[in-house]
Amino acid sequence: MREAAFVKQNKDKWLKFENVISNKIQISPDELSALYLEVTDHLSYAQTFYPKSETLRYLNSLSSKAHQKIYKTKKESRKRFITFFTHEFPLSFYQYQKQLLLSFLVFLLFAVIGAYSASQDGEFVRAILGDAYVNMTLENIENNDPMAVYKEASEMNMFMGITINNIKVALLAFTFGILLGVGTIFMMMQNGIMLGSFQYFFYEKEMLWESARTIWIHGTIEISAIVVAGCAGLVVGKSILFPQTFTRLESFVRGTKNGLKIVLSTVPLFIIAGFLEGVVTRHTEMPDWLAIFIISISLAFILFYYVFYPRYLYKKSQPNGTN
Numbered sequence: 001m002r003e004a005a006f007v008k009q010n011k012d013k014w015l016k017f018e019n020v021i022s023n024k025i026q027i028s029p030d031e032l033s034a035l036y037l038e039v040t041d042h043l044s045y046a047q048t049f050y051p052k053s054e055t056l057r058y059l060n061s062l063s064s065k066a067h068q069k070i071y072k073t074k075k076e077s078r079k080r081f082i083t084f085f086t087h088e089f090p091l092s093f094y095q096y097q098k099q100l101l102l103s104f105l106v107f108l109l110f111a112v113i114g115a116y117s118a119s120q121d122g123e124f125v126r127a128i129l130g131d132a133y134v135n136m137t138l139e140n141i142e143n144n145d146p147m148a149v150y151k152e153a154s155e156m157n158m159f160m161g162i163t164i165n166n167i168k169v170a171l172l173a174f175t176f177g178i179l180l181g182v183g184t185i186f187m188m189m190q191n192g193i194m195l196g197s198f199q200y201f202f203y204e205k206e207m208l209w210e211s212a213r214t215i216w217i218h219g220t221i222e223i224s225a226i227v228v229a230g231c232a233g234l235v236v237g238k239s240i241l242f243p244q245t246f247t248r249l250e251s252f253v254r255g256t257k258n259g260l261k262i263v264l265s266t267v268p269l270f271i272i273a274g275f276l277e278g279v280v281t282r283h284t285e286m287p288d289w290l291a292i293f294i295i296s297i298s299l300a301f302i303l304f305y306y307v308f309y310p311r312y313l314y315k316k317s318q319p320n321g322t323n
Helices: 003-021 029-049 054-073 080-120 124-129 131-142 155-178 182-204 208-241 248-280 288-317
Strands: none
Touching (some): 029 288, 080 124, 080 208, 080 248, 080 288, 155 182, 182 208, 208 248, 248 288
16 A cells, blocks of 8 residues: 555544544543554554655654553453453564564474484484483383373373473563574574474384374464464564664563563463363373364464464454555
8 A cells, every 4th residue: 555545544543543642632541542552553554564754753653652641541441351362462463473484484493403303313312302201201102102101190280380381481482582582592492303303203113193193282282382482582582673763772662562462372372281281182092083173173273363363353453454
């Protein structure tokens, strides 16, 4: 869309928003919040298509002035917790699709490197997973129960321990974004190599399918959430490296807030993944069709919530459905 057409379609909303900020007119807090979200969407659009333009500078100024007013005057709705996950977050997440893709590709690259390294060096798996774990798994294979590791702890202990540990990993991936994103990439490297070498270990033992249909019952959501947390870290790193029209400090603060929202979105996922690993995965006797069903539903949900739904909300928010 041409910049002139973009301005023409939205200037009435911007002027209304400006009048609200200057106290010339009054609207309800909820209407103000909705208008603010729309203006910030327009700001993101302008950052992408009209960099260094007067329109971008105007929207940037308007958004900055509005932020403090909104969060001082808006009474938090009891439904805010729900609307955060159903509308506010997925709509804002649209602008971070590139970081999500980059996080996924980095993780995938290191998973492939992990598998390749394991294929070239017989001791690599032991170096990554540890002798104790490898020896235990070999013993389980000899006992015709290769996935017995998921049955050793009680359901509740495994659920709590795994959930807390995964949330810690996500927070580290996000926090390490402050190292210009390099720390986040390092976290992706650690987890990717571990996954790749782990899967190759079972491939070498001719048990790839047995391991995959069991591990990915919980791993689909767990690994996806780690990739999303990596996206949060990359958002922080990008905010430092590329501040655009903001000062570097302002950009960093905004990037940190947005990255934190992304991390918060993964908490329910880690709880679900922890439940699946602690309660469901241990049932290795379940039929293949049920395992495939759980994996497929999990993957479909991740793709819907983090890829397709944000795009749908973004397109819906645009005037006349334009991009």
